Amino acid sequence: MNVQLGTAIATPGSRATGWLAVETAPGEQTQIPVVVINGGQPGPRLAITAGIHGGEYTGPAALRSLLLSAEAGDPVTLANLKGSIIATLATSPAAFKARSIYVNPQDGKNLNRVYPGSATGSASERIAHAIATQLMTGADVYLDLHAGDINEALSPFVGIEQTGDAARDARAVALGRAVGAEWLLIGASPGTTTSTAEQLGAIGILCEFGGQGHVEPEFVARHAAGVRGVIAEMGMGDFPQSPIERAVGSLKPGASTRLNSEAWLRAEIPADVAGYWHPAVGVGSVVKKGERLGEVQGVFGDVLQTPTAPIDGVVIFLVTTLAMNNGDPLLALGGDPEGGVWP
């Protein structure tokens, strides 16, 4: 049976690239680049998005290296692959071109807060709707590849949901661990890609490597290795190593330490004031509840906010720009580690 996404149609044992067109405004077509890999053997469906945020480069770079390589297109490899992979390479094309932080410049919205979207809404909502209906629907597993945004550093983590269905939850944990990040965060986030994929019947997995607008080879390679790990865990077979993984050489997968809670801290300063953010911690720092995490200052050094840790936790992401606006994230902590101990 053929597998199709947009104009990309792959017959069994083949690979195809193409475009998923979304009418983001009347008369305006936004073209999302896609790749479809259809294995020669029956098996599950893996759906992947990269570039939901335009300035998070490690995911798109990883998928381009992994899915478009000569090795991945080898006829024998394709004939042996069990199941299919469908992926977007740049899900918010206008944000990619604009090197935009957080939002899709087509409507100023965060594409990872408007799911499941709407066929008649604004540009981001229409993209979300197309992804939900055409990419997520029918998938067994869904991966959303992110990084820290252009203004964010992070410690590699995976996010999954736990539903109370023990067998399904164990499966989500096994798939999440197969990505090989340092942390495995448990939690649901309404409006996001992965929560919507869950509602559509897939296991949704958020994968975060790299950040700060960098195309760091190590983190590109770890994203690629993470996708391969999930492909293997799904029983689809061994997917060929990507060129970027070979170039980087031996990679050390993270321990996937499970974190059962999460806390975001945001700037709380007057809206018209330019904040200057001086973090006192780095990504991966483990802090105690009540510990001072930095200062938001005014331009002349006056202290506007002294955020402290609301929980014992590890800094999973950190905004690293000097500029800080009211309501922007400062950092996030992951807490409640499995077994009660930090690795």
Added chain:
Amino acid sequence: MNVQLGTAIATPGSRATGWLAVETAPGEQTQIPVVVINGGQPGPRLAITAGIHGGEYTGPAALRSLLLSAEAGDPVTLANLKGSIIATLATSPAAFKARSIYVNPQDGKNLNRVYPGSATGSASERIAHAIATQLMTGADVYLDLHAGDINEALSPFVGIEQTGDAARDARAVALGRAVGAEWLLIGASPGTTTSTAEQLGAIGILCEFGGQGHVEPEFVARHAAGVRGVIAEMGMGDFPQSPIERAVGSLKPGASTRLNSEAWLRAEIPADVAGYWHPAVGVGSVVKKGERLGEVQGVFGDVLQTPTAPIDGVVIFLVTTLAMNNGDPLLALGGDPEGGVWP
């Protein structure tokens, strides 16, 4: 005699902070934070801007640490200082708040391409005009503190002009070397801050440390040390070390190797195509004329452009985002090193 910039008025032997208001549109006041340090002894005038580009954080961070410190405000220090320092801490406030790359979001213009500006033009032109008339005019030396932009890495460099007046040119070289960067680039750039300062009678010095939206302590400290070096070279006396210099500890100033030519390379791809930039060199790499510098690809790996080095040169800055648009800089080379040899 008092020294004033905007609302900041410093009597001899004192320091003041305040705001330089620019009417950037009818009824819209843009407030630029400023600091004025008026020495107790007669001497020259040093004018400094930081944050001409909103996402270049090392300069604002350096001036805040250096000029606002308790040590810099010590009455004995101020009484002994010869001459005065006037500085802006965030010259493009809207760009700072927006974490904007290249442009001032008030009008979409690059504030370092519209000098000397205009009192009746668009927002950037009005800011430029205010800086030219109120900060540069009357200054003996003008420093413009930059970094690579949010999407750029760089090898620390200083830019100065040479005019043909031997004594003045030697003075510019001595002041430029006092900043302590790796490279001393010779050249004029019409429309920029430093060229306008030259026309207004100052020696204009472009200082570049850091980049990529980072607030890297080493490069913040080197900016601060560079300003102190210029203060000393101007005969104004020893200015107190900044807290950030003390925190970083021993700094290694660069050799200020003189480079007599420069070449910018830009993306040349269809305007509606999203380019994927894969540089083959890093900042500080020395390349030969004709050497391949990387590839701009389309999303599926098709090669759109293979830039090669137009001169023997060192990579002084490099765009490090995956996203690349037609006309954007890819990188710049500095060439023609003094004595014909690379350090």
